[in-house]
Amino acid sequence: MKITLNGKTIECDEGRVIYGICRQNNISIPSLCSQKGLRSEARCRVCLVEMDGKLVTSCSTYPKEGSVIVTDSERAKNARKRNIELMMAGHAHSCSIDPNANQLCKLLKEVGLTEFRFKKTRNYKQDLGSSVVRDNNKCINCGRCVDTCSKIQTINAIDFAGRGHNEHVTPYFEKNLSDVSCIKCGQCILNCPVGAISEREHLTEVIEVLKNKKKHVIVQVAPSIRVSIGEEFGYEPGTIVTGKMVAALRKCGFSKVFDVDLGADMTIMEEASEFLERLKKGGPFPMITTCCPGWILFMEHFYHDLFNHMSSCKSPHEMLGMLTKTYYAKKAGLSKKDIVVVSVMPCTAKKFESKRKELESGVDYVLTTREAAKLIKHFKIDFKKLSDEKFDNPLGTSTGAGTIFGATGGVMEAALRTVYELGTNKKLESPDFKVIRGMDGIKKGKVIINGREIKFAAAHGGANVRKLIEECHDYHFIEIMACPGGCIGGGGQPIPTNLEIIKKRAEGLYSSDSKDHLRRSHENPIVKQIYKEYLDYPLSPKAEKLLHTKYKKKSEF
């Protein structure tokens, strides 16, 4: 098909929207509301171009043979500018403060909008959830959070309500996010172009407690942070910055920096033992992993029949937090109440998890990756100039198996390494289970253990999770992560987070694993030591008390 684009005649495929054709031809058009992989609803009207003398949205208009498209005419530019100006009337945040704060701010600069002639019209109450906070006064009704929640995560916790200029995003009946079946995954935060949704910040509390000299403040860092926090300081996505991250956190004033990878190794020990026990007892299968607090909420709200299929293990950071307050406290001669544990997590649901009543939490505060970066910036630490440092002992030694927890399929792979070797007393030729890696929505595989075929699968992202759960009874062992990509695509990760960036972060994790000389959780000397000195053996009564938890049925609405 031939069309004329900005005066040049070009050949293009049929069935592509103008926006895509322009990108192919290196013409950039500003856009806000459309999301990759989803049908654009053409709400924001920012990507207007002229086609055959009419203004059309390039995200949703298909050109015809011989169409004449102009993207940079004064008329199109003015129309785009006007719509952004109108949007600003409904956007209470003053974007001039930080021109790089969000996508809308950048857009203002891009189109050169400086004059705002319209009266501001919004006045909403904030929705202060336990994990996710929404401010409708900043919202521009682009609908990306709604699309993410309903189409990618299939949770439908938020939707539009009200008409005309009173239209706004809200949970049903204007409830708070905490009171509805929101799984707190925070994917809406990653997709909001104006910062109207964000995590419930615990920065001030952490800064305050760091000043308290009587407290022994310990920070522990999740596996996926080391490949993502660098992005906040100008590194390429996927760069492994473990050493600098540890040094920076130590500089912030934390007395110890522990590694949640060790918690992950502990989780594997408990989970693998639980699975081997189920193999002996004959079920119930499938056993489903419980590292992801978003998934736990998902299950508690929507899948009440899966309760006895869930592993009873706490998530890795909760395990480590508990061990810090018991095992480490005893060892270091500290009182439990003097220890404050701060987790740096890629996740907003972990904030909720640490306040769960069903779970005696060892973690006092949870910071997201973004908050941790803010903390480092708050103390004016020059991240790039730091020299590498190591995690503190004793809770700082980990294996590659713990590291790959951050990517979808990682928990399953780490568990299989241990399940196989502990179950068969044979060593795996290669610890790699490549079938369970990658960004496919659902990944499946088989392994033979003691002559028995074990079917396993992993799913990530709400829509895929629902698909896998439909057929879950075909499997023995299932890993579920609520966020697309697993923790590396978590709701607390640096913005932007998209598929390409997630892939790079995954590469970082897997390369770190392959370079590690310890790649099996049961080979971790500290894990062995903890069992020897404190917990006796996996699934011992002491371990059950400290490292395992229960779940609670919640309403579907």
Added chain:
Amino acid sequence: MQILKKTQLKALKVARDIGPLGVIERLNKKRVVGRGGASFPVSDKWKYAIETKSDKKYLICNADEGEPGTFKDKLILMKNPETLIEGIIIAAETIGAEEAFIYLRGEYIGLKKILESKIKNIIKKSKTNISIDIVVGRGAYICGEETAIIRSIQGFRGQPYYKPPFPPVEGLFRKPTVINNVETLVNISQALYLNDYNPDLRLFSVSGAVKKPGVYEFPLGTSLVKIVEEAKPRDKVKAVYFGCFGGCMKYKDMELTPENICKEECVHGAGTVIVVDNKTSIIDMAYIISKFYTFESCGKCTPCREGSIQILLLLKKLRGKKAEKKDLDLLKELALHIKETSLCGLGQSSTNHIITALEHFPEEFEELIIP
């Protein structure tokens, strides 16, 4: 009135005798066009739906008559529902739909019971296997827009979506769907059966500053003065509005054809004529209509959602004699911007009344601004 002539299921017999292609040919020959406002030939719309292969197809009768000053469909629903239901059956059988819906305006809920008993009766008499359900709207003006109707029937928020896909290709429940207006469907029955069927007769809902508001039937091209005089204006007439979305023009002797109305920068629409007399200020009209559009905007796209409230604020300023020249310029610019960049027909025509008022009655705006 031709529109009230009943066809007594004889049109359905004709339709069954000549078959779908025969029906389309006949409707094409008799020049039956959509009466919802766009005047799109009925035969073309149906042809798309017939040509699209699908296991299921739907027919929707648009009875969400929400346009202020328009009440012709109500007259039909009250006085000639039999012919309408016959038209629905003909349409459904022609395009191959087994399910049909009447999307009834929420405010017309009083008509639902009578309609339901008539439907039951006629379905029995006509021996058709088509089911006709009435879906009652919840009072949103936007649900007169065809894609919004589709979403509303499916149980979603009544908000429009951009086309393509067009409903005859992919509509209700993602199946080919034909949406026709009440007046159109009655005309279909009549065009097939009445020997003296006149396709040029149109219904006009006349209201405003008149003593005899009501629905009048005139051929296309009747003089505006004749139509207005028929309704007995109360005072000297200053302007007429072609519904809220059609815009306004100075009252003068003119043949009412879509082309002539277009010359006045207005839109013909669904035969609505609101008469405005000398005592009424155009600014007040603009304010009232803008208030309506601000309330009825669905909120989906930026220009209509944010623009409508800004227009209202500007008009408020103007009425309070606090506006300056630059505010008037902004009003003009904004009105044009909303028309050009909104997503659906509602947004695109929501400022016609301001654009035409500024064109035909600029002095009324200018005398209010601070010099």
